[in-house]
Amino acid sequence: AEIVKDSEALATIGIEPTRPETGYGYIQIDRSQPQIRENVFPVKTFAEKPNPQTAKLFLESGEFFWNSGMFIWRADSIMRHIHDNLPDWYSGLQNIRVALDTDKEKEVAQRVFHSNKGISIDYGVMENAQDVIIIKGNFGWSDVGSWDEVWRVRDHDAQGNALEGEAITVDASDNLILAKDKMIAVLGLSKLAVVETDDVILICPLAEAQRVRDIVVALEKKNQLKYL
Structure with a gap:
């Protein structure tokens, strides 16, 4: 917080990558500019979730951090950027500010959020801003947004299996098995995700867990929306 207190910079926390992860967004530091201070760098660009080959290049370059989605900024700084990049949202937020602590507060907030296009702060502001810095996060971090990541953060048995519920393995290793009923x-x-829910059982290689979205698309095409 100290580094942005006296500046208008928008700061984000970056996590030094330990593997060529395809499930995270990345942030590239700008080597053409001087380092701001220890573990603080100017940002060159934001990168979407890469394919395996690109993720490997990111890791090998030493210029990319995982995008943790954590930010630090002054209120006036982020509002200036919202004004410049998301004018409809800025106008809506001003309407909410005026309605705060009145009987119209909830009504106005709902109207603003329903009438404006949903967009992440990354897309709407951070990727367009010029004064973005990245602070290296020196702490353990995991974005538990995929089954391979769930496997990583769970306790494992002697064979590397992460088990929940009524599950048994024989000559099997490094699997995630979540049994329900x-x-x-x-x-x-080895290296499978087997996940039981009320009406679906998912089985896939842990290495391809990010492709679960492909199953969502397939179900939508077959109009099997009840399983989503």
Whole structure:
């Protein structure tokens, strides 16, 4: 917080990558500009979730951090950027400010949020701003947004399996098995996600867990929306 207190910079926390992860966004530091201070760098660009080959290049370059989605800024600084980049949202936020602590507060807030296009702060502001800095986060961090990440953060048995519910493995290793109502038995398989819900069982390689969205698309095409 100290570094942005006396400046208009927008700061984001970056996590030094430990593997070529395809499930996270990345932030590239700008080596053409001087380092601001220890563990603080100017930002060159934001990058979307990469394919495996690009993720490997990101890791090898030493210029990319994982985008943690954590930000630090002064209120007046972020409002200036919202004004410049998201004028409709800025106008709506001003309407909310006027309505605060009145009987219209909830009504105005709902109207503003329903009438404006949903957009993340990354897309709407950070990728367009010129005065963005990144602070290296020196702490453990994980974005538990995919089954392979769930496997990483869970406790494992001696064979590397992360188990929940009624599950048994034989000659199986490094699997994520989440059983709900049924006994799930896995024999001779490795590095799979087996996840039981009320009406669906998902089975996929952990390395391809990010492709679960492809199943969502397939279900939508088949009009099987009840499973989503």
